[in-house]
Amino acid sequence: MTNSVRLESGGSVIVPIRKPLTDELGRTLLRDVGEMISRGNREIRIDLAGLEELDSPGCAWLIRAVRAGKAAGAEVKLVGAAGRPAELLELMRPNFEPLPPPSPRPGFLERMGDRGLTVWEEFRQALGLVVDALYWSFIAPLEGKGVRWKGLLDEIQAMGSSAIGIVCLINFLLGLVIAMLSAAQLRLFGMEILVASGVVIGFARELAAVMTGIVVSARTGAAVTAELATMKVSEEIDALKGMGLSVSRFLVAPKILAILVSMPILTILGFLSGVAGGFALGIFSLGFTFERWWWQTHQAVSMGDISQGLVKSVFFALIIVLVGCHNGLRVRGGASEVGKATTRAVVMDIFLIIVADMVFATIFYYTT
Amino acid sequence: MKSPIIKVRDLKAGYGETVILEEITFDIHPGEILVVVGGSGCGKSTLLRHLVGLQPPLSGSISYWGRDITRMEEDELGRLLHRVGLSFQGGALFNSMTVGENVALPLEEYGIGDREQRRILARMKLNLVGLGDQGRRYPEELSGGMKKRVGFARAIAADPEVVFFDEPSAGLDPVIGAGLDQVILELRRLMDLTMVVVTHELYSIRTVADRILMLDGGKIIFIGTLEEAESSDHPRVRQFFLRQPDRGIGNRE
Ligand SMILES: Nc1ncnc2c1ncn2[C@@H]1O[C@H](COP(=O)(O)OP(=O)(O)OP(=O)(O)O)[C@@H](O)[C@H]1O
Ligand SMILES: [Mg+2]
Numbered sequence: 001m002t003n004s005v006r007l008e009s010g011g012s013v014i015v016p017i018r019k020p021l022t023d024e025l026g027r028t029l030l031r032d033v034g035e036m037i038s039r040g041n042r043e044i045r046i047d048l049a050g051l052e053e054l055d056s057p058g059c060a061w062l063i064r065a066v067r068a069g070k071a072a073g074a075e076v077k078l079v080g081a082a083g084r085p086a087e088l089l090e091l092m093r094p095n096f097e098p099l100p101p102p103s104p105r106p107g108f109l110e111r112m113g114d115r116g117l118t119v120w121e122e123f124r125q126a127l128g129l130v131v132d133a134l135y136w137s138f139i140a141p142l143e144g145k146g147v148r149w150k151g152l153l154d155e156i157q158a159m160g161s162s163a164i165g166i167v168c169l170i171n172f173l174l175g176l177v178i179a180m181l182s183a184a185q186l187r188l189f190g191m192e193i194l195v196a197s198g199v200v201i202g203f204a205r206e207l208a209a210v211m212t213g214i215v216v217s218a219r220t221g222a223a224v225t226a227e228l229a230t231m232k233v234s235e236e237i238d239a240l241k242g243m244g245l246s247v248s249r250f251l252v253a254p255k256i257l258a259i260l261v262s263m264p265i266l267t268i269l270g271f272l273s274g275v276a277g278g279f280a281l282g283i284f285s286l287g288f289t290f291e292r293w294w295w296q297t298h299q300a301v302s303m304g305d306i307s308q309g310l311v312k313s314v315f316f317a318l319i320i321v322l323v324g325c326h327n328g329l330r331v332r333g334g335a336s337e338v339g340k341a342t343t344r345a346v347v348m349d350i351f352l353i354i355v356a357d358m359v360f361a362t363i364f365y366y367t368t
Numbered sequence: 369m370k371s372p373i374i375k376v377r378d379l380k381a382g383y384g385e386t387v388i389l390e391e392i393t394f395d396i397h398p399g400e401i402l403v404v405v406g407g408s409g410c411g412k413s414t415l416l417r418h419l420v421g422l423q424p425p426l427s428g429s430i431s432y433w434g435r436d437i438t439r440m441e442e443d444e445l446g447r448l449l450h451r452v453g454l455s456f457q458g459g460a461l462f463n464s465m466t467v468g469e470n471v472a473l474p475l476e477e478y479g480i481g482d483r484e485q486r487r488i489l490a491r492m493k494l495n496l497v498g499l500g501d502q503g504r505r506y507p508e509e510l511s512g513g514m515k516k517r518v519g520f521a522r523a524i525a526a527d528p529e530v531v532f533f534d535e536p537s538a539g540l541d542p543v544i545g546a547g548l549d550q551v552i553l554e555l556r557r558l559m560d561l562t563m564v565v566v567t568h569e570l571y572s573i574r575t576v577a578d579r580i581l582m583l584d585g586g587k588i589i590f591i592g593t594l595e596e597a598e599s600s601d602h603p604r605v606r607q608f609f610l611r612q613p614d615r616g617i618g619n620r621e
Contacts, residue, residue, distance in 0.1 A: 023481065055559065056527050057481060060488040088558045094495045095488065233463075333508045334463020 013041050018050035026061030033065045037074045044069060049080035054088050063095050126326045129248070133322065136246065136253040137260075151254040159220045159255075160262030164269060166219070167212050171270035174211055175199055175277020183286060192286050196293050197300035199278030204305035205364075208271035210357055213316035216263060217349035221324045224255060225345035228328025229338040237329065247329070255321045263317035264310050271309060304368070312360050319352045370398050373530060373562055374419065379428035381411070381418050387426065388414050389586050396530070396564060401556060401576050404566045405608060406583035412566045413457060415583070416532050419564070420454050421445050432530075450478050453523035453531040457538075457566075460519060461507040467494065467518050468503030474526040493521040496551050498544065513540045520548065524555065530562045531555075537572055549575045570609070582608065 013036055019025060029046070036044055046065060048054075062078060069076030081089055136145075183195050228251060231237050240247055275297065282293040327345035331337045372395035379392035388411040396402055404412050417423045419430060421437045429436045432452075437445055453474075461470050471490040475481060481489065494500050497517035507515055520536050536552075537545035549572050555561045567573060573580065573594065580597050582590040582605055590597060590605045598609050 023485075056489055056492060057485065060481070060485050060492065063488050063492075064484065084558050087554075091554060091558065092492055092495070094500055095492050333506065336464035 013043070014045045014047050016047040016050060020053060021051065021055075021058030021061055023057060023061075026058065026064075029061060030065055030068060033068055033076060034072075037069065037072045042074050043077070044074065045077045045079050047080045048078055048085060049082065051081065051085050052083070054081075054085035056088075059088055059092050062089070063092070066096050122330065125330060126322075129252070129326050129329065130322055132246070132248040133252040133256055133325065136249040137256040140249070140253075145249075148250065148254055151250075152257055155254050155258030156261055158223070159216070159258050160265060163216060163219055163262070163266060167215050167266045167270050168273040170215055171203070171208060171211055171273040172277045172280075174207060175203065175274035176281055177277075178202060178207070178274075179278040179281035180285075183281065192282075193288065193292070193296050195286070196278060196282055196288075196296040200275050200297045200301045201305060203271045203274035203309075204301050205308045206357070206361075208267050208274055209309045209312040209316060210353065211274075212263065212267045212270040212313065213320065213353045214350055216259075216266065216317075217320045217323075217346055217353065220259065221320045221349045222342050222346050224321060224324030225328040225342045226338060228325055229331040229341045232329060232331045233334055233338060252321070252325045255325065256318065259317040259321045260314065263313045263320075267309060267313035271306070308360070308364060312357065315356055315360075316353050319356060320349050323348050323352060372396055373398050373433060375429075375431045376419070377429045377431075379418065379430065380426040381414055381423070381428075382426055383414075387586065389418075389583070391587055392428070394581060394588065394591055396562060398562050399556065399560050400578045401552065401563045401565060402579050402581060403573050403577040404564060404581045404583065405568065405573065410583045411586065412583060413534055416454070416534055416564070416566065420449065420452060420532060450474075450526065451529045453526070453528035455516075455519040455523035455531070455533050455536060457534040458516070458519075461515055461522070463507050465506075466503065467499070467505055467507065467510070470507070470518060471503075471522045471525050474522065478526050480526060490521075490525060493525050494518070496524075496555075497521045498547060513544065516540065517544070517548070520551075524561075527559065528561070530564070533563065533565045533567075535566050535568070537567060537569055542571075545569065545572065546575070552576050 015029070015032065015036075017025070017029070021029075033044055033046075046062065048062075066076045066078065078089060179195050179199050182198050183192050186192050186194050228237070231251075237247060240250060278297070279290075279293055282288045283290060324345050327341045327348070331341045374396040376392055376394050376396075379389065380387060381389040381392070392415070404415065406412055414423075418425050421430075421440070425438055429438055431437065432448055435448070437448065440448070461467075462473070465473065468487065468490050471493055472486045475486045475489055480486065491500055491503055494503055497520050499514060499517055499521070502510065502514070502518075507518070510518065516536065516539065520533065523531055523533065533552075537548050540548065552563060552565065553576060556563065563576075565572075565576065577594055579591060579593055581588060582597070584604050589602055590600060592600075597605055600606065600609075
């Protein structure tokens with residue numbers, strides 16, 4: 001028991017322990033040792049002669065008592081242990097040394113400097129990836145270094161064909177919504193037929209490409225990042241590199257080619273679906289004939305409008321795959337990093353798509 | 369001799385249609401170190417996975433302290449597994465936590481001690497495997513062998529009564545490997561741990577094994593002490609312990 005404290009000459013105290021060192025007893029021991037030190041005792045001996053068994057939690061309490069003593073400038077000694085407890089204490093001896101303090105946090109300027117460096121470092125990585133990937137996608141095939149056709153077809157299937165349904169549905173619904181919003185306004189002037197022009201122009205130049213880009217970045221962009229990040233974490237990427245193979249050639253180039261095929265097609269399908277949404281409202285709700293609505297749609301749009309959308313979709317496609325690969329390949333660590341990289345990639349995709357869209361809008365605004 | 373902790377009866381194990389192990393019957397006694405040996409791919413890891421209930425057997429029973437775990441509800445099995453430790457072949461550390469947090473995780477989840485107590489306990493176990501100063505690092509910063517030792521420390525963190533080690537010393541240098549063997553012996557001596565160890569290292573087997581269980585062709589072909597193994601006349605057992613090479617790996621049957 002720790003409350004039967006025996007005082008010895010010279011101000012040292014002996015605390016005998018006779019019962020198994022449970023958590024409860026450990027807590028009491030630690031508190032008593034603290035009190036004795038605060039009363040000015042400089043040497044406390046914990047007498048373990050009566051202790052028959054000692055387990056790791058018990059050992060941890062003794063370690064804490066010794067360390068508490070050291071921290072307060074007193075000396076706590078363990079004496080009298082015999083048999084298995086003594087051997088366990090001997091085995092655990094290195095733990096009686098306190099841990100070194102954690103390294104100090106870097107100051108504000110250093111942190112900002114580090115941050116700047118990481119941003120720069122990431123930019124360089126991304127640039128390297130873009131150059132490498134574009135080389136392996138476009139120049140290497142011309143030089144006769146083969147494309148991996150099997151991989152390419154699988155990618156087109158995953159990125160393109162299986163996205164058709166969702167892309168069409170979303171664009172159709174958006175077409176319907178835009179038609180309804182503009183019909184409500186144009187009704188005031190009795191010019192509901194202009195809804196047809198508005199929808200087709202909007203989708204040709206802008207909406208089909210952006211909506212498709214966002215759907216594809218959520219589907220494909222996320223998938224690309226997750227795939228590459230998982231491969232990175234499980235050392236598959238290192239295995240490729242270790243075999244002297246190019247990651248850009250094996251993993252990135254097929255994806256770039258596949259999305260360059262898929263995105264424009266998806267965008268055209270999205271465009272048609274959006275226009276179909278407008279048709280649905282015009283014919284079934286506003287009461288126009290098919291021919292009237294078709295004529296209005298047809299004369300409003302030109303090939304130039306449609307190619308604006310297609311040009312954008314090509315750039316969005318490159319953004320999605322490159323951002324996806326970049327984020328996947330820079331992952332270090334484990335499973336949770338894969339999740340973070342995926343989130344980061346999708347956010348970056350959508351942000352860059354909108355920025356690119358704005359750049360295009362500005363260019364087209366001043367040139368046409 | 370005290371009654372066995374674990375009784376395996378007529379266990380048949382496999383993945384889906386493929387049967388990997390059958391007619392597996394043996395006991396594990398308190399305080400013993402049972403070493404499981406056998407060729408690569410013969411089902412040692414599969415046996416361990418079944419013994420800790422990670423995978424339901426195709427048939428047969430496994431009982432701990434007289435209770436059959438193959439019929440147990442999940443939460444009951446969970447509570448029982450608090451008394452069991454397992455270290456995986458590859459370490460299986462959580463990469464998002466530091467080494468210290470990895471080792472302290474079972475303590476925290478089982479509600480053992482306060483924060484400081486858990487920190488000390490985790491460091492005690494890390495010190496046992498020679499990594500006392502690595503607690504603040506992340507698993508990705510460690511070598512393969514270090515990860516494996518952390519996995520070992522995590523398996524014994526909560527002072528389990530039975531521990532399963534899947535190849536604790538494979539891939540370690542001989543000095544550290546022998547050190548782990550000493551830790552295994554100390555744990556048994558000081559804490560009465562019961563251990564099942566999968567290993568290929570003859571040196572380890574000689575140091576730690578009380579009994580040896582040898583798997584081959586999906587069955588137990590030998591179970592007994594080292595002396596019995598060395599005097600066995602089963603060709604496979606002789607081959608293993610006398611290190612006679614196989615003519616071409618894979619020409620098994
Ligand atoms: N998830 C799985 N699905 C199907 N078969 C599996 C699975 N995991 C393992 N196997 C098969 O089970 C057999 C035994 O595998 P196990 O991992 O138990 O071998 P092992 O004895 O531990 O080998 P090693 O010494 O190489 O670790 C192997 O033939 C393997 O192909
Ligand atoms: Mg194995």
